[in-house]
Amino acid sequence: MTPSNRAVVAHAADDLRIExxxxxxxxxxxAVIAIAFGGVxxxxxxxxxxGAAGESILRAPMVLGHEVVGVVQHAAADGSGPAVGTAVAVHPATELPGDGSRYPADRPNLAPGGTYLGSAARVPHTEGAFADRVAMPSRMLRPLPxxxxxxxxxxxxxASVAWHAVARAGEVTGRHALVVGAGPIGALIVAVLRRAGAAHITVVDLVPRALDAALALGADAALLADDAExxxxxxxxxxxxxxxxxxxxxxxxxGTTRGGTVVMVGLLPSGEQPALISLAITRELELRGSFRFAGEIDAVVAALADGSLDVAGVVTHEFAASEALEAFAIAADPAVSGKVLLRFSAAEK
Incomplete structure (x- = not known):
């Protein structure tokens, strides 16, 4: 008999259930994918x-999760995609035109109607992949080497989000880089910068544990966020x-030199935000947004496989899917955790 298909479902604020x-x-x-691991x-x-992520408000129960890997349990009937038994990563985005607003054809992450696994941005919501078994389009699947x-x-x-952010900065080889925020994404940016040949990387955070982790991944210097000078x-x-x-x-x-570049990766709350625009103007800084990623996932898979991208220190905890509530509580405390993984059926055999 097939075991029950567990899923991690958000119903509302402070209402997370295993169903x-x-x-x-x-x-x-x-294809039907047996999920092995999902990152919180x-x-x-x-x-x-x-009960919301920015302006994406939960209006119905939704399966969470978009950072997932697993194994093909049933291949796509039309012959597309990988065969049964193939280990795969998932690109969670779907490019859709939405209201028809223009966007660059080579930047599908900016598609106005785009969807993402585990997102409440649209109604009905786009269900996520924190479940033992999930059906996914073949185009989302990337076989693992x-x-x-x-x-x-x-x-x-x-890591693809981090890779995209570094790409948005332009050439970083031989340059001095500053990374503000050493959570999982910031730590991964450090790793990607190190691989790309940055000459010196300084990382900033409020949490000593996060700074230590970033140093282990290749940062050269660490500063506490309250050390403004x-x-x-x-x-x-x-x-x-x-x-x-x-x-x-x-x-x-x-912290950026005159004529330098600031890549904005962290998603600030919606609405107006205070910013040092006058200083950005007088220093002629370039402020560049960075949103999710496009095709960088293929380069990340290759770099992880050949060992040129070292991110081993990013994951700090692993929990069974049935322990999701405890896992989320740990993941919400940067003083004790980096990336937290949930373990699903394909990793429990």
């Missing part, structure tokens, strides 16, 4: 704690704001 969901029914271009993202935590374990591959999605003296060629806080953005602006 049994029906077995997935795959369309002809979809900041957006998952927002749905759990607040031989030798890359499912657990090591569990950070592919957030030291941050302003960094004089970085390029800075990355990954804290999702306007104070972090201010630190990035202050």
């Amino acid at each position: 049994t969901r029906p077995e997935p029914h795959a369309a002809s271009d979809e 993202c900041g957006s998952d935590l927002h749905y759990w704690r607040h 031989q030798g890359l374990s499912l657990r090591a591959a569990a950070v592919i999605e957030p 030291a941050i302003a003296a960094v004089d970085a060629d390029v800075s990355f704001e990954s804290s999702g806080n306007h104070r972090g953005l201010a630190s990035a602006v202050r």
Whole structure:
């Protein structure tokens, strides 16, 4: 008998449940994936704690999760996609035109109607993949190279976000970089910068544990976020704001040299935010947004497989899917955790 299909479902603020969901029914271009690991993202935590992630408000129960890897249990009936037994990572985005607003054809992450697994941005919501078995379009699946374990591959999605952010900065080889916010995304930006040949990387955070983790991943120097004088003296060629806080953005602006670039990765709350625009103007800084990722996932898979991208220190905890509530509580405390993984059926055999 097939065991029950456990799923991690957000119902409202402070209402996270482990439920049994029906077995997935795959369309002809979809495969059924037995999920092995899922990484808890900041957006998952927002749905759990607040019933919303930014302007994406829960209006119905929704399966969470978009950072997932697993194994093909049933291949797509139309012959597309990988065969049964293939270990895969998942690209969670779907490019859709929405209201027809223009966007660059080579940047599908900016599609106005785009959807993402585990997102309440649209109604009906886009269900996530924190479940033992999920049907997914073949186009979302990326086969894992031989030798890359499912657990090591569990950070592919957030590493792709980091890779995209570094790409938005332009050439970083030989340059001095500042990373404000050393949570999982900031730590992964450090790892990608190190691989890309940055000459010196300074990382900033409020939490000593996070700073230590970033140093282990390749940062050269670490500063506490309340040391404004030291941050302003960094004089970085390029800075990355990954804290999702306007104070972090201010630190990035202050710590960037004249004519430098600030890449804004952390998603600040919706609405107007205070910002040091006058300083950005007089220093002629370039402020660049960075939103999710596009095709970078394929480069990340290759870099993890050949060992050139070292992110082993990002994952700090692993829980069974049935312990999701405890896992979310740990993930919400940066003083004790980095990336937290949930373990599903394909990893429990």
